[in-house]
Amino acid sequence: MSGDKALAPDAAELLDRTRRLLAEHPPATTDRTDFLRARFDAGLAWVHYPVGLGGLGAPRSLQAVVDAELAAAGAPDNDPRRIGIGLGMAAPTLLEFGSDAVKERFLKPLWVGEEVWCQLFSEPGAGSDLAALGTRAVRDGEDWVINGQKVWTSSAHVARWAILIARTDPDLPKHRGITYFVCDMTDPGVEVRPLRQITGEAEFNEVFLTNVRIPDAHRLGEVGDGWRVAQTTLMNERVSIGGARIPREGGMIGKAAATWRARPELRTHDLHRRLLDLWVDAEVARLTGERLRQQLVAGQPGPEGSAMKLGFARLNQAISALEVELLGDEGLLYGDWTMVRPDLVDFTGRDAGYRYLRAKGNSIEGGTTEVLLNIVAERVLGLPPEPRNDKDVAWKDLAR
Numbered sequence: 001m002s003g004d005k006a007l008a009p010d011a012a013e014l015l016d017r018t019r020r021l022l023a024e025h026p027p028a029t030t031d032r033t034d035f036l037r038a039r040f041d042a043g044l045a046w047v048h049y050p051v052g053l054g055g056l057g058a059p060r061s062l063q064a065v066v067d068a069e070l071a072a073a074g075a076p077d078n079d080p081r082r083i084g085i086g087l088g089m090a091a092p093t094l095l096e097f098g099s100d101a102v103k104e105r106f107l108k109p110l111w112v113g114e115e116v117w118c119q120l121f122s123e124p125g126a127g128s129d130l131a132a133l134g135t136r137a138v139r140d141g142e143d144w145v146i147n148g149q150k151v152w153t154s155s156a157h158v159a160r161w162a163i164l165i166a167r168t169d170p171d172l173p174k175h176r177g178i179t180y181f182v183c184d185m186t187d188p189g190v191e192v193r194p195l196r197q198i199t200g201e202a203e204f205n206e207v208f209l210t211n212v213r214i215p216d217a218h219r220l221g222e223v224g225d226g227w228r229v230a231q232t233t234l235m236n237e238r239v240s241i242g243g244a245r246i247p248r249e250g251g252m253i254g255k256a257a258a259t260w261r262a263r264p265e266l267r268t269h270d271l272h273r274r275l276l277d278l279w280v281d282a283e284v285a286r287l288t289g290e291r292l293r294q295q296l297v298a299g300q301p302g303p304e305g306s307a308m309k310l311g312f313a314r315l316n317q318a319i320s321a322l323e324v325e326l327l328g329d330e331g332l333l334y335g336d337w338t339m340v341r342p343d344l345v346d347f348t349g350r351d352a353g354y355r356y357l358r359a360k361g362n363s364i365e366g367g368t369t370e371v372l373l374n375i376v377a378e379r380v381l382g383l384p385p386e387p388r389n390d391k392d393v394a395w396k397d398l399a400r
């Protein structure tokens with residue numbers, strides 16, 4: 001049914017369904033989780049997903065109609081920041097490559113936020129060059145046995161499930177011997193250790209995997225085809241990081257502009273000009289993100305998401321730096337440096353110093369700026385690729 005455009009509901013029908021949901025589950029008197037579950041069952045979670053999986057096979061653009069109606073009625077939100085990796089990265093990959101049983105099992109608790117997800121991709125020695133990864137998956141009957149180490153794993157300490165890539169054939173060139181799995185973070189072989197970052201928080205972790213058993217039923221895609229599956233995740237990651245829907249002045253620029261308005265004594269002519277430039281850049285980035293989302297309606301996310309993520313990182317760093325400068329000595333104060341393990345990243349809820357330090361990670365997480373520039377050069381501009389001498393060499397023979 002999802003592929004049958006003739007049966008896909010239009011805006012009027014979605015509005016009607018949304019009003020029915022609100023009438024049957026009034027937000028004021030319905031438990032938050034119960035409401036979100038009912039919303040998923042009504043196909044109003046992500047309307048472009050198939051029937052039975054939280055959607056109605058409707059055009060993706062019509063989600064806005066549902067969201068606006070729900071927001072106006074004070075309905076609870078599923079807090080995409082907390083479950084960002086699940087929603088932004090795991091879900092589209094599960095949808096495209098998971099078996100029916102996998103989709104049925106995982107998508108609802110993921111969307112509702114009852115199960116948090118993390119992403120076990122990066123390793124010491126396999127970050128930008130992710131395909132060099134060395135975590136091994138060896139087949140044993142109906143299971144795979146996983147051994148290795150991952151690093152920089154955001155939310156691993158609160159995650160119930162992980163998307164994981166591991167090497168299944170070291171004799172093949174690096175991109176071809178990788179397979180993609182869903183990993184149970186409660187398995188006794190999974191050890192999560194906090195990594196403290198520049199902000200003082202431990203938002204991410206090292207994850208050690210020792211004889212972790214993953215059923216073959218939790219494999220996504222074919223054996224050895226994990227790199228292709230991972231591309232779906234990574235393209236969605238960039239869109240998800242760079243293309244979040246925000247209102248005008250909703251991001252870091254809102255905080256800087258608010259300080260500007262409230263504190264006339266801090267203003268200088270030079271800062272004024274720079275703030276205006278950044279305000280315009282932030283608005284351009286916001287509207288570009290909107291266009292990217294509309295483009296998504298037509299199909300898969302393209303490499304343009306990489307350009308969006310690049311712009312987002314640069315802008316966040318420029319705005320947070322300007323805010324610290326604007327505040328002068330006050331900008332150097334730092335609230336609290338005790339190590340906490342937050343459930344979510346709060347870009348705008350804390351002080352300017354936190355924003356400045358946390359924005360440093362924006363040009364590393366989800367692909368570094370240098371590597372995204374390479375992607376834009378090759379896939380958007382069609383420039384010649386970087387020379388590579390490891391394309392046809394077995395992974396086990398690569399220098400490490």
Ligand SMILES: Cc1cc2nc3c(=O)[nH]c(=O)nc-3n(C[C@H](O)[C@H](O)[C@H](O)COP(=O)(O)OP(=O)(O)OC[C@H]3O[C@@H](n4cnc5c(N)ncnc54)[C@H](O)[C@@H]3O)c2cc1C
Nearest residue numbers: 119120121122127128152153154361364365366367368370
């Ligand atoms: C806040 C944060 C959260 C993260 N969360 C997760 C997570 O949840 N899950 C996960 O799996 N990973 C996560 N990461 C890891 C992140 O994806 C990697 O750090 C990133 O891909 C870079 O890899 P690396 O750290 O190994 O650096 P390297 O790849 O070693 O790069 C070092 C430097 O060399 C440059 N470089 C490398 N190759 C090239 C090239 N070909 N051309 C030009 N320059 C190049 C890089 O741009 C960079 O400046 C997170 C990172 C951060 C900072």
